[in-house]
Amino acid sequence: MKKTVFLGALTVAGLAAGAAAAGTLDDVKARGKLNCGVTTGLVGFAAPDANGEWNGFDVAVCRAVAAAVLGDPAAVEFVPTTGKTRFTALASGEIDMLARNTTWTFSRDVDLKFTFVGVNYYDGQGFMAPKALGVSSAKELDGATVCIQTGTTTELNLADFFRANNISYQPVPIETNAEAQQQYLAGACDVFTTDASGLAATRATFEAPGDHVLLPEIVSKEPLGPLVRHGDDEWGDVVRWTLNALITAEELGVTSANIGEMSAAAGGNPEINRLLGTEGNLGEMLGLSADWATKAISASGNYGEIFEKNIGESTPIGLARGLNAQWTNGGLIYSPPFR
Amino acid sequence: MSDKRADSVAFVRDTFIAEQPAPSSATGVVKWLQDNLFATWANGLLTIVSLYVVYLLLTATMPWIFNGIWNTESLAQCREVLDGSTGACFSVLSERWNQLLFGFKYPPDQYWRPTLAFVLMFAALAPVLFFDLPRKLLVITALFPFTAYWLIWGGTILTPLFALAGVVVGYFVYARFVKNSFAAGFFGAIVAALVVWMLGGQIIPENANDNALLAAVPSRDLGGFMLNMMLGLTCVSLSVPIGIALALGRQSNLPLIKVICVVFIEFIRGVPLITLLFVANVMLAYFFPPGSGVDLFLRVVIMITMFSAAYIAEVIRGGLAALPKGQYEAADSLGLDYPQAMRLIILPQALKISIPGIVNVAVGLFKDTTLVSVISMFDLVGMIRGPILASTEWNGVYWELFMAASVLFFVVCYGISQYSQWLERRLATDHR
Numbered sequence: 001m002k003k004t005v006f007l008g009a010l011t012v013a014g015l016a017a018g019a020a021a022a023g024t025l026d027d028v029k030a031r032g033k034l035n036c037g038v039t040t041g042l043v044g045f046a047a048p049d050a051n052g053e054w055n056g057f058d059v060a061v062c063r064a065v066a067a068a069v070l071g072d073p074a075a076v077e078f079v080p081t082t083g084k085t086r087f088t089a090l091a092s093g094e095i096d097m098l099a100r101n102t103t104w105t106f107s108r109d110v111d112l113k114f115t116f117v118g119v120n121y122y123d124g125q126g127f128m129a130p131k132a133l134g135v136s137s138a139k140e141l142d143g144a145t146v147c148i149q150t151g152t153t154t155e156l157n158l159a160d161f162f163r164a165n166n167i168s169y170q171p172v173p174i175e176t177n178a179e180a181q182q183q184y185l186a187g188a189c190d191v192f193t194t195d196a197s198g199l200a201a202t203r204a205t206f207e208a209p210g211d212h213v214l215l216p217e218i219v220s221k222e223p224l225g226p227l228v229r230h231g232d233d234e235w236g237d238v239v240r241w242t243l244n245a246l247i248t249a250e251e252l253g254v255t256s257a258n259i260g261e262m263s264a265a266a267g268g269n270p271e272i273n274r275l276l277g278t279e280g281n282l283g284e285m286l287g288l289s290a291d292w293a294t295k296a297i298s299a300s301g302n303y304g305e306i307f308e309k310n311i312g313e314s315t316p317i318g319l320a321r322g323l324n325a326q327w328t329n330g331g332l333i334y335s336p337p338f339r
Numbered sequence: 340m341s342d343k344r345a346d347s348v349a350f351v352r353d354t355f356i357a358e359q360p361a362p363s364s365a366t367g368v369v370k371w372l373q374d375n376l377f378a379t380w381a382n383g384l385l386t387i388v389s390l391y392v393v394y395l396l397l398t399a400t401m402p403w404i405f406n407g408i409w410n411t412e413s414l415a416q417c418r419e420v421l422d423g424s425t426g427a428c429f430s431v432l433s434e435r436w437n438q439l440l441f442g443f444k445y446p447p448d449q450y451w452r453p454t455l456a457f458v459l460m461f462a463a464l465a466p467v468l469f470f471d472l473p474r475k476l477l478v479i480t481a482l483f484p485f486t487a488y489w490l491i492w493g494g495t496i497l498t499p500l501f502a503l504a505g506v507v508v509g510y511f512v513y514a515r516f517v518k519n520s521f522a523a524g525f526f527g528a529i530v531a532a533l534v535v536w537m538l539g540g541q542i543i544p545e546n547a548n549d550n551a552l553l554a555a556v557p558s559r560d561l562g563g564f565m566l567n568m569m570l571g572l573t574c575v576s577l578s579v580p581i582g583i584a585l586a587l588g589r590q591s592n593l594p595l596i597k598v599i600c601v602v603f604i605e606f607i608r609g610v611p612l613i614t615l616l617f618v619a620n621v622m623l624a625y626f627f628p629p630g631s632g633v634d635l636f637l638r639v640v641i642m643i644t645m646f647s648a649a650y651i652a653e654v655i656r657g658g659l660a661a662l663p664k665g666q667y668e669a670a671d672s673l674g675l676d677y678p679q680a681m682r683l684i685i686l687p688q689a690l691k692i693s694i695p696g697i698v699n700v701a702v703g704l705f706k707d708t709t710l711v712s713v714i715s716m717f718d719l720v721g722m723i724r725g726p727i728l729a730s731t732e733w734n735g736v737y738w739e740l741f742m743a744a745s746v747l748f749f750v751v752c753y754g755i756s757q758y759s760q761w762l763e764r765r766l767a768t769d770h771r
Contacts, residue, residue, distance in 0.1 A: 039729075040715050040717070040721065040724070040725035040726070040729075041724070041728065041729025041730075042729050043729050043730070043734045044731060046729070047726050047730045047731075048443045048444075048730075049730060050434060050438070052438075052444050079559075079715075080715045080717070081715050082713060082714070082715045084713065084714075085715055088621040088625070091625075092621075092625050178724075178728065178737060201734065204731075204734070205735030206735070315731065316415065316731050317731065
């Protein structure tokens with residue numbers, strides 16, 4: 001019954017083959033929509049609500065880029081991807097950018113030919129244990145049974161950590177995160193290990209979150225960030241500097257509350273002026289309008305606001321800023337200057 | 340014996356004893372219990388143990404179900420209301436039922452469209468499934484795919500109309516040429532239909548969807564149990580005819596056709612469905628230029644149909660092989676040509692034998708449609724595992740959601756299985 005569509009698509013496919021070589025930025029502008037790859041659902045990072053609206057920490061990056069390029073934070077087509085389909089979706093051009101809690105690694109950057117434009121969340125593998133177990137450090141876990149997802153880097157990191165500290169453990173291999181939660185609650189293992197943000201989100205769903213502690217050790221580096229394809233640096237710059245604009249806005253104290261006033265006229269701080277386009281021509285250099293960053297920041301606030309709203313301490317997930325604090329507050333979040 | 344009178348004779352009974360009720364141990368509940376549950380002491384022991392297990396199960400689950408909460412807005416609230424007592428949090432179903440059924444992007448004010456299509460589905464299936472109904476009702480069945488397509492996807496009505504026109508023209512061409520030769524009619528019909536579809540593709544304007552009567556809904560926005568139903572129904576109904584063709588092709592005397600069918604069947608059966616789905620989603624995206632790929636739903640339908648067609652072909656081949664050679668020879672001796680022999684003698688019998696197998700494949704296929712959640716389509720399971728469990732409100736609700744999914748699937752699969760049993764009884768013409 002869809003044969004007409006099929007045949008139509010075949011002819012269109014032939015015609016469009018020539019046009020595909022244009023830059024991603026021009027494609028997005030011509031389409032009027034940003035195709036942004038997100039996860040099929042991860043608490044706090046990306047999930048549709050009861051009305052089908054996507055929300056979350058990664059989603060906010062997509063919205064900011066759409067606002068910067070198209071002037072409308074709602075002009076995003078969210079393409080849900082699984083861990084298995086995300087890279088092909090990006091490589092094949094089905095999506096323009098991927099903001100899907102993806103760890104920046106050497107092989108993904110070099111071998112899979114993607115450009116990670118920055119880091120929007122510094123994660124790392126941690127441990128959760130029941131308070132009743134009475135451990136305060138992962139190094140006291142000698143002989144413990146550990147629930148762990150199979151086939152992930154978490155598994156390898158765990159082995160490395162225990163070997164480096166010369167202690168023994170008993171792995172309980174588990175297929176999915178949901179199953180791992182159930183097993184851990186049922187007492188099938190003493191400790192549950194996965195990314196620290198995931199642990200916090202998992203703990204938030206427990207009936208008695210206070211009975212479980214996150215151990216202080218972080219045993220791996222998982223810098224998560226948005227990425228684009230190799231070979232289109234103009235587009236990579238747009239995404240990179242949109243993310244940097246959100247970070248710089250927090251550093252300079254530009255929030256969604258005061259941005260209207262600040263962007264109305266040039267103020268006393270030249271960097272804010274350059275960022276918000278009241279001075280200089282940074283927007284023009286990117287191929288965007290002068291107020292691109294203003295729109296990006298207005299979309300869902302600066303980096304700190306996005307963090308607080310989606311995964312911060314006021315939410316059920318309750319993540320502390322930690323490594324993700326601004327560099328001025330002892331964290332790693334740092335943007336090159338807008339100059 | 341002292342009071343025995345002299346004139347007395349041996350006792351002769353001249354009235355019936357009033358009917359007595361059977362002894363309590365040989366009737367009613369007691370007898371049933373004795374025969375079925377406590378026939379021997381071993382059976383009695385088993386009965387008591389089983390009763391105890393049932394009791395344990397019920398005491399564990401019943402409070403959980405009947406104490407369920409239906410009207411809170413998040414898992415945390417649910418737990419507050421329950422306040423430590425046992426109870427399910429069914430609120431997730433009452434809040435997200437629409438997402439479970441229709442996916443999270445189907446416009447809520449348009450829910451009546453898939454619902455109507457669902458109701459029409461029964462009207463369309465009835466004449467096919469219950470062949471005692473008047474044959475004229477088959478018109479509804481023939482129109483259903485086009486109506487349902489229009490209802491669910493919306494957009495311009497020209498698309499389904501041209502699709503329908505292609506089929507009608509194809510049918511007339513078939514009817515015109517089939518008297519000369521089946522092949523001429525069959526291939527002529529396909530060519531004619533293709534011509535009409537091509538023309539239709541040219542005539543329908545680019546922006547026809549903009550002001551259509553029913554707002555267009557892209558395939559990406561479909562989801563929930565609706566998606567499972569659509570995939571299951573489309574793929575089963577497409578794969579049965581293809582499966583028949585493949586089964587006949589595999590028995591063909593023409594080496595080329597035979598080789599093509601054998602290679603297709605063996606290749607598809609040698610590959611897991613999930614691999615084919617990844618090919619549909621991932622590989623095909625590389626073959627088409629960005630932004631112009633064939634609709635994902637269509638790609639998945641093609642792959643699942645190919646998969647189930649290969650299995651159904653083997654089931655039907657089993658049916659064909661089970662027919663005695665005499666049936667083939669009888670057809671030949673009547674002077675029937677190949678298509679006639681197949682349509683009138685061989686297939687009706689072979690298909691009857693194959694019914695349990697085909698239903699088995701259909702039920703399996705329907706459940707396999709949940710695999711599309713792996714390629715980020717939001718079917719029922721995809722909705723649960725993705726958006727619903729990932730929302731901050733409902734993260735941590737597992738039993739309630741998966742129980743709801745099981746109930747939905749059970750109802751459909753049990754229905755299919757009951758129908759097939761009825762069909763077998765109805766078609767039974769042998770002497771038992």
